[in-house]
Amino acid sequence: MDNNIDALVINHLSKQYNSHAKKAVDDLNLTCKRGQIVGLLGHNGAGKSTTLKCLTGILPYTEGEVVINGYDLHAEPVKAKHTFGFVSDRHDVFVKMTGDQYLAFMADAYGVTKKERLDKVEELNALFGLGDRIHDPISDYSHGMRQKICMMGSLVHQPLLWILDEPMIGLDPATAAKVSDYMLSYAKAGNCILFSSHNINSVQRICDRAVIIHHGIKTDDFVLSSFAEEHPEEDLESYFLSRTRDGGAQ
Amino acid sequence: MTRVGLLLSEQIRSALPPSLRKKSGKSNLFGTLLTLVLVAGILAVFVLLFGRFVGTYLGVRINRIPDVASRQFELMSMAYFALFVVCVAVGVSGFCHSLFEDSNLTIIITMPFSGTAIFVAHLIWVYLRQLIITAFFVLPVNFTFLATAGIVNAYNVLMTLVVCLVLPFLSLGVASILVLPYYAIKRRIATSAVATALCIVVVMGAFGYLYSRVFEVVCALLDTGKITSLFNQTTMNGIIAFASHAYPANFFANLMLGRDVALSVGVILGASAVLFGVGTLLVRLIFNKVVNADLVFAKPRKHRVARAIKARTPFESLLHKEFSMVLRNSDYTYMYFATALVMPLMVYYTSRMGSILTASLLGKMPVGFAVCTFVTMLYGTLTNTFCSTNISRDGYMALTVKTLPFRPETVLGAKMVFCFVVSILSILASCVLTAAFGFQTWGEAIMSFVACLLLAVAQILFATKLDLKYPHFSNTPDGNIKEANSTVSVVILVGLIASFAIGALLLLQAVGSTQGQLLTVFGKIPRAAIAVGIPALLMGLSSTYFFVGLNKRYAALNAEV
Numbered sequence: 030m031d032n033n034i035d036a037l038v039i040n041h042l043s044k045q046y047n048s049h050a051k052k053a054v055d056d057l058n059l060t061c062k063r064g065q066i067v068g069l070l071g072h073n074g075a076g077k078s079t080t081l082k083c084l085t086g087i088l089p090y091t092e093g094e095v096v097i098n099g100y101d102l103h104a105e106p107v108k109a110k111h112t113f114g115f116v117s118d119r120h121d122v123f124v125k126m127t128g129d130q131y132l133a134f135m136a137d138a139y140g141v142t143k144k145e146r147l148d149k150v151e152e153l154n155a156l157f158g159l160g161d162r163i164h165d166p167i168s169d170y171s172h173g174m175r176q177k178i179c180m181m182g183s184l185v186h187q188p189l190l191w192i193l194d195e196p197m198i199g200l201d202p203a204t205a206a207k208v209s210d211y212m213l214s215y216a217k218a219g220n221c222i223l224f225s226s227h228n229i230n231s232v233q234r235i236c237d238r239a240v241i242i243h244h245g246i247k248t249d250d251f252v253l254s255s256f257a258e259e260h261p262e263e264d265l266e267s268y269f270l271s272r273t274r275d276g277g278a279q
Numbered sequence: 280m281t282r283v284g285l286l287l288s289e290q291i292r293s294a295l296p297p298s299l300r301k302k303s304g305k306s307n308l309f310g311t312l313l314t315l316v317l318v319a320g321i322l323a324v325f326v327l328l329f330g331r332f333v334g335t336y337l338g339v340r341i342n343r344i345p346d347v348a349s350r351q352f353e354l355m356s357m358a359y360f361a362l363f364v365v366c367v368a369v370g371v372s373g374f375c376h377s378l379f380e381d382s383n384l385t386i387i388i389t390m391p392f393s394g395t396a397i398f399v400a401h402l403i404w405v406y407l408r409q410l411i412i413t414a415f416f417v418l419p420v421n422f423t424f425l426a427t428a429g430i431v432n433a434y435n436v437l438m439t440l441v442v443c444l445v446l447p448f449l450s451l452g453v454a455s456i457l458v459l460p461y462y463a464i465k466r467r468i469a470t471s472a473v474a475t476a477l478c479i480v481v482v483m484g485a486f487g488y489l490y491s492r493v494f495e496v497v498c499a500l501l502d503t504g505k506i507t508s509l510f511n512q513t514t515m516n517g518i519i520a521f522a523s524h525a526y527p528a529n530f531f532a533n534l535m536l537g538r539d540v541a542l543s544v545g546v547i548l549g550a551s552a553v554l555f556g557v558g559t560l561l562v563r564l565i566f567n568k569v570v571n572a573d574l575v576f577a578k579p580r581k582h583r584v585a586r587a588i589k590a591r592t593p594f595e596s597l598l599h600k601e602f603s604m605v606l607r608n609s610d611y612t613y614m615y616f617a618t619a620l621v622m623p624l625m626v627y628y629t630s631r632m633g634s635i636l637t638a639s640l641l642g643k644m645p646v647g648f649a650v651c652t653f654v655t656m657l658y659g660t661l662t663n664t665f666c667s668t669n670i671s672r673d674g675y676m677a678l679t680v681k682t683l684p685f686r687p688e689t690v691l692g693a694k695m696v697f698c699f700v701v702s703i704l705s706i707l708a709s710c711v712l713t714a715a716f717g718f719q720t721w722g723e724a725i726m727s728f729v730a731c732l733l734l735a736v737a738q739i740l741f742a743t744k745l746d747l748k749y750p751h752f753s754n755t756p757d758g759n760i761k762e763a764n765s766t767v768s769v770v771i772l773v774g775l776i777a778s779f780a781i782g783a784l785l786l787l788q789a790v791g792s793t794q795g796q797l798l799t800v801f802g803k804i805p806r807a808a809i810a811v812g813i814p815a816l817l818m819g820l821s822s823t824y825f826f827v828g829l830n831k832r833y834a835a836l837n838a839e840v
Binding site: 082085086087088089106107108110111115117119121122123125126130133134135136137138139140141142143146166 | 589590591592593595596599600603604607608674675676678679681682683684685686831834835837
């Protein structure tokens, strides 16, 4: 894979659930480069999850273009999907499988060799700390454990782009800190991370860039390292609130 | 509305099928109508057959001496014993759901309702449910019996209503004693795929045995016109002994027949009061423990040895996922295997009945192939209905799979192969059985197998695409699809129409090939053209329906519930 290719290019993406409804995502443009961590901020119903669902192939988009690691999602969906891993905000799936069976299923889906998957599962289990519970049915897992196994499944093929929907909700503080550190090192290794969050502190701590979506429209896209210089009077939270003053879901 | 009334209305609302819960009127009218027609059809067949059975049984003589009064008592005792067993089973299931499986309970106990109000609302709901189900079974049995025996009068009608009101108390009393051990065993079985499979085999075996007994009777009825020969001296002695000891059914029988009324009323009311009282106390104790989370059924966790993670191709992996998801879910395992296991037996008995019926109507005609093919297609249609929920079963998992690098054909192909596995085995077993017992030749059985297989493929392709276009995702706490939806109804209807059309044409062809007149034209059509040609044509049409716009339809699938 050419390292100069952007991890994610979104051109004029729009999503309308039906012809009478207001656009859930309206003319969104976004480019994420390798090595970047990009946080999507927005109120409930702002369009973050819809955007992520369009990027991952869950929802067909009404207009626009999504190119993931050089592959057009519409024209070459299978190739594009090989290059990203996705963690949904719903973890109550595959509950009849055991943790290791789920990881094997994900590895099969991405064509990971037996040797690679064994090493990767060991590495991820050390990070997320499921221990022996990895052999138990997922239905026996707590909410946090389900989230961990979903994260492990999304990383089993070492994706170039890691997409997460509200990844920190439900994680205990120690695991959340470990995940944050892992995200930083994962991006440093040349991969890209895009995640949605309500947690402004975690975005500020981990991300290189923050994108604010409000009523389906991208209102802001800024580099966090220069945020303080550009907005000396405000912190990120008050800035976010000022930009989205008229509230969330309508 | 009182607190109990409020809770009770919520219980009733959540128990209604979604189609009846909607106020918009955009409900599944077709599915509801079809269900009503099917229930009415089943009831009509039951009334017809049970009526004939009652008439025949009342005519049974022992040592050539007729004794209608004794036969009435025996028959009523047996019928009420069966009703009592069914009502207890329904009661156990009702308590089980109300106490252990009602997800709303965990929310309601956090709300400002007293424990007593919640308990009373649950108890009233279980009783109402029991009352409706009891009436559904008791009314057809009683009125068919009374009408056939010619003893319909005001007393009997009144007693029928009394039984409908009292039987739920008695059966719930017994059910409340059984519910805790039943749930503990159920939990233990549900956690083991092997135990679940064994349990299903045992249940299916029992059903198979019952089916075979019923069909033996029906076949004898068709063959000889009477079944009195089945009730020989030994059988009758057994029935008489059973009826005199079938408590509490024999008291209900006496009550209905107006014999020992005072004693029967006393025993029934006394037993109902005691059992229901004890049962209520017991259920209240269990309820308190459930609310306080004092009941633990989980077995101690065993240390598991890590298994090697096997690498599979995407298709194998998806197929393995289908088996894992279904075989570890007792509801789905039952749905997947139930009709498939019973199908060969049903085909055997129905083919036997068909051959007796056609022989008596048409004389010696070569219609074995037509009958066997029609019957196998008919039951095959019912077996394949599981594929009508191929997408809906997955719920949100369908969306997660969409984010993975699988082609739509691979995802849906695995689902269809999964359904096809049981379909092919049950069709094969059915054809082997019908050939082995001489209802058709082995050559005809091979042709029948090919024809049924083609129709099965057509049905699976059609059902899967239809479910992809119009998925019905479950909103139950466990995410399981528990009731038929319009896709299931349409798939059954189309399958039945195709089976009847092919069966009728094959029958006309068989008759036309040996008889003159109008049917000669059918006799000139090669039967392979009908048996294999039409299913092949249907498979072609289904394939076209399946593949046209597949990628677009798969991309548009949205499982949000």
